[in-house]
Amino acid sequence: MQTELSRQLGAEHALFGFTPFPAVAAALSRAGGFGVLGAVRYGRADELRRDLDWMEAHTEGRPYGLDVVMPAKKVEGVTEEDVEAMIPEGHRQYVSELLAAYDVPELPEGERGGWRITGWMESVARGQLDVAFDYPVKLLANALGSPPADVIERAHRQGIPVAALAGSPRHAQRHKEAGIDIVVAQGYEAGGHTGEIATMVLTPEVVRAVDPLPVLAAGGIGSGEQLAAALALGAQGAWLGSVWLTTTEADLGSRALTRKLLAAGAGDTVRSRALTGKPARQLRTAWTDAWEPGEGPGPLPMPLQGLLVAEANSRIQRHEVEPLLGTPVGQIVGSMNSERSVQAVVDDLTRGFDRALSRLNRIAGTG
Amino acid sequence: MQTELSRQLGAEHALFGFTPFPAVAAALSRAGGFGVLGAVRYGRADELRRDLDWMEAHTEGRPYGLDVVMPAKKVEGVTEEDVEAMIPEGHRQYVSELLAAYDVPELPEGERGGWRITGWMESVARGQLDVAFDYPVKLLANALGSPPADVIERAHRQGIPVAALAGSPRHAQRHKEAGIDIVVAQGYEAGGHTGEIATMVLTPEVVRAVDPLPVLAAGGIGSGEQLAAALALGAQGAWLGSVWLTTTEADLGSRALTRKLLAAGAGDTVRSRALTGKPARQLRTAWTDAWEPGEGPGPLPMPLQGLLVAEANSRIQRHEVEPLLGTPVGQIVGSMNSERSVQAVVDDLTRGFDRALSRLNRIAGTG
Numbered sequence: 001m002q003t004e005l006s007r008q009l010g011a012e013h014a015l016f017g018f019t020p021f022p023a024v025a026a027a028l029s030r031a032g033g034f035g036v037l038g039a040v041r042y043g044r045a046d047e048l049r050r051d052l053d054w055m056e057a058h059t060e061g062r063p064y065g066l067d068v069v070m071p072a073k074k075v076e077g078v079t080e081e082d083v084e085a086m087i088p089e090g091h092r093q094y095v096s097e098l099l100a101a102y103d104v105p106e107l108p109e110g111e112r113g114g115w116r117i118t119g120w121m122e123s124v125a126r127g128q129l130d131v132a133f134d135y136p137v138k139l140l141a142n143a144l145g146s147p148p149a150d151v152i153e154r155a156h157r158q159g160i161p162v163a164a165l166a167g168s169p170r171h172a173q174r175h176k177e178a179g180i181d182i183v184v185a186q187g188y189e190a191g192g193h194t195g196e197i198a199t200m201v202l203t204p205e206v207v208r209a210v211d212p213l214p215v216l217a218a219g220g221i222g223s224g225e226q227l228a229a230a231l232a233l234g235a236q237g238a239w240l241g242s243v244w245l246t247t248t249e250a251d252l253g254s255r256a257l258t259r260k261l262l263a264a265g266a267g268d269t270v271r272s273r274a275l276t277g278k279p280a281r282q283l284r285t286a287w288t289d290a291w292e293p294g295e296g297p298g299p300l301p302m303p304l305q306g307l308l309v310a311e312a313n314s315r316i317q318r319h320e321v322e323p324l325l326g327t328p329v330g331q332i333v334g335s336m337n338s339e340r341s342v343q344a345v346v347d348d349l350t351r352g353f354d355r356a357l358s359r360l361n362r363i364a365g366t367g
Numbered sequence: 368m369q370t371e372l373s374r375q376l377g378a379e380h381a382l383f384g385f386t387p388f389p390a391v392a393a394a395l396s397r398a399g400g401f402g403v404l405g406a407v408r409y410g411r412a413d414e415l416r417r418d419l420d421w422m423e424a425h426t427e428g429r430p431y432g433l434d435v436v437m438p439a440k441k442v443e444g445v446t447e448e449d450v451e452a453m454i455p456e457g458h459r460q461y462v463s464e465l466l467a468a469y470d471v472p473e474l475p476e477g478e479r480g481g482w483r484i485t486g487w488m489e490s491v492a493r494g495q496l497d498v499a500f501d502y503p504v505k506l507l508a509n510a511l512g513s514p515p516a517d518v519i520e521r522a523h524r525q526g527i528p529v530a531a532l533a534g535s536p537r538h539a540q541r542h543k544e545a546g547i548d549i550v551v552a553q554g555y556e557a558g559g560h561t562g563e564i565a566t567m568v569l570t571p572e573v574v575r576a577v578d579p580l581p582v583l584a585a586g587g588i589g590s591g592e593q594l595a596a597a598l599a600l601g602a603q604g605a606w607l608g609s610v611w612l613t614t615t616e617a618d619l620g621s622r623a624l625t626r627k628l629l630a631a632g633a634g635d636t637v638r639s640r641a642l643t644g645k646p647a648r649q650l651r652t653a654w655t656d657a658w659e660p661g662e663g664p665g666p667l668p669m670p671l672q673g674l675l676v677a678e679a680n681s682r683i684q685r686h687e688v689e690p691l692l693g694t695p696v697g698q699i700v701g702s703m704n705s706e707r708s709v710q711a712v713v714d715d716l717t718r719g720f721d722r723a724l725s726r727l728n729r730i731a732g733t734g
Contacts, residue, residue, distance in 0.1 A: 001730055170634075188555065189555070189564070195634075197634060197698055198567065204590060204592055204593065205702065219565070225600050232724075234726075266536065266564050266572055331568040334536070353731070356601075357728065
């Protein structure tokens with residue numbers, strides 16, 4: 001299953017996987033796909049270095065990439081403390097009340113909230129990049145807007161193509177103008193930050209908007225049939241995130257969360273600003289309900305909301321408080337019903353692709 | 368482009384078109400697709416009879432179908448006047464104020480609002496069916512839930528398969544239990560009434576939920592690439608509605624509206640309860656904005672909202688009051704950029720399908 005882009009990047013299949021877990025990214029690259037490691041959770045450069053060393057040791061020379069989060073709008077010299085100070089007291093109070101209402105215990109003594117907002121800040125993302133450029137990463141992706149021009153230039157000097165996510169044709173067009181090499185068209189049904197336009201409509205619109213740049217389709221892809229659909233829409237590959245969450249290599253840190261994912265249906269996600277301040281699709285929980293319009297004070301803008309809820313989310317996850325326990329995930333969660341290895345998922349995807357293609361050839365009367 | 372279902376129904380292409388316009392439905396059937404005429408706007412049985420006579424004279428013996436709207440929940444003996452009486456005065460006031468704010472003139476003397484809510488009422492739908500069963504319609508579709516059991520039985524006695532729209536796998540499962548023959552999986556991106564699940568995810572879920580019943584994919588399909596994607600997802604055909612609105616055979620009754628459709632982008636639709644009380648995707652206008660959460664008294668439940676706004680919509684359309692002028696349409700409106708004949712659309716769809724399939728075969732290394 002090869003496109004011009006997958007050949008250029010040296011992958012056997014036009015199958016890109018975004019994941020926060022090095023074990024998943026490495027397993028995908030070994031299986032012939034292209035693993036992209038999410039860097040957002042690495043607050044410290046030495047932790048990223050340790051995991052990239054691990055990737056080098058476990059990818060058998062296969063290509064992999066790195067995904068950073070650099071917000072398009074830069075705020076000079078702002079520290080985490082400055083941002084903390086912008087959060088209204090009423091919002092802190094609301095979070096405390098929610099946690100109390102569900103009897104969410106404190107974190108154990110000395111344990112710090114695992115996921116910090118710092119990964120969203122440019123200073124931190126730049127530290128991550130300084131590390132990344134020491135490794136032979138084959139793709140640099142940015143989840144929020146185009147990265148700054150100097151970052152694109154630095155990547156290009158090292159021969160690394162740069163990808164950026166887009167939720168609308170106009171957004172994609174801006175990426176092209178900024179010098180991006182690959183656009184990931186992220187549809188409404190995707191996990192994480194999404195716009196309103198569904199993959200079926202967004203993919204061909206973005207392909208037209210950025211022609212001749214290659215486009216990866218993201219959102220709603222978890223089976224070989226969906227992979228075939230994405231490629232039929234003109235994408236040069238598929239970008240999958242959710243499907244890896246229930247692989248045996250993933251480490252969600254909570255069995256209760258894995259069970260929730262396995263049990264959830266396609267209608268059990270919601271596009272909510274509860275997590276970061278921007279609309280992001282995730283499991284619908286009592287927590288997301290509490291941030292819906294008409295409930296409480298409403299979410300703050302990015303990056304304030306992420307900072308406001310970071311510790312609360314760590315406490316909810318650490319203590320597996322089921323009604324509140326969630327994670328970003330797309331609508332394909334409805335078909336994530338068993339734990340499988342990354343290799344098994346890739347085998348299913350490629351077999352399903354072949355099956356869908358045979359069926360299409362029969363429908364066309366040519367198969 | 369044939370599937371088991373299209374063969375069974377006698378159509379050359381697995382391409383189903385829903386439209387309120389007999390000229391579009393007939394042209395699609397003549398072009399090798401399967402035209403389905405929407406009956407909701409026929410308040411009077413003799414008008415439907417006249418247009419079915421016309422269909423008979425203009426389909427050259429090709430198959431066509433009829434789409435009625437029978438709400439699943441039946442309210443015995445309720446008249447239009449009874450429903451009118453349930454509308455709160457504050458809502459009528461809000462509509463009057465909106466119309467005044469945009470200087471919307473009254474309808475000309477003696478002219479009645481064209482589209483009436485009556486088409487949504489079971490008594491009216493049953494009158495439509497009495498007419499329809501006199502004609503050799505090859506498919507009976509119902510846009511809201513499963514039709515009553517006696518209607519399904521009557522259709523089956525006449526050898527007519529019954530289709531019903533579903534926005535979730537559970538909804539589709541209920542259709543199967545009710546004896547429906549074909550399920551139309553209507554994705555989030557579709558025009559008209561939709562659920563939250565996008566076509567990419569909904570189609571395979573519904574295929575699994577109702578196996579072995581055939582499924583048509585609806586929502587986000589306006590090009591051959593999207594048609595190929597829909598069929599890759601396991602559908603036995605595609606159900607297209609929006610794409611016909613800008614065909615030369617369509618009669619929207621307003622050039623301004625046609626111009627708005629041709630100019631709109633994929634992001635210019637909204638899923639709103641403004642039109643019928645249930646979420647339906649349509650052009651975003653100052654009118655839909657006025658029914659968004661937080662604005663005014665909010666929409667009433669179906670069928671009250673439809674009755675409340677029927678005359679207002681007729682006035683807006685009759686006088687082409689541009690800021691308020693809208694219509695149900697899906698996200699593919701962004702690619703509806705020229706007026707073409709139905710035959711030209713079908714040619715584009717079949718050629719685009721072939722092109723997408725060739726591309727997939729090259730990607731698979733078999734083409």
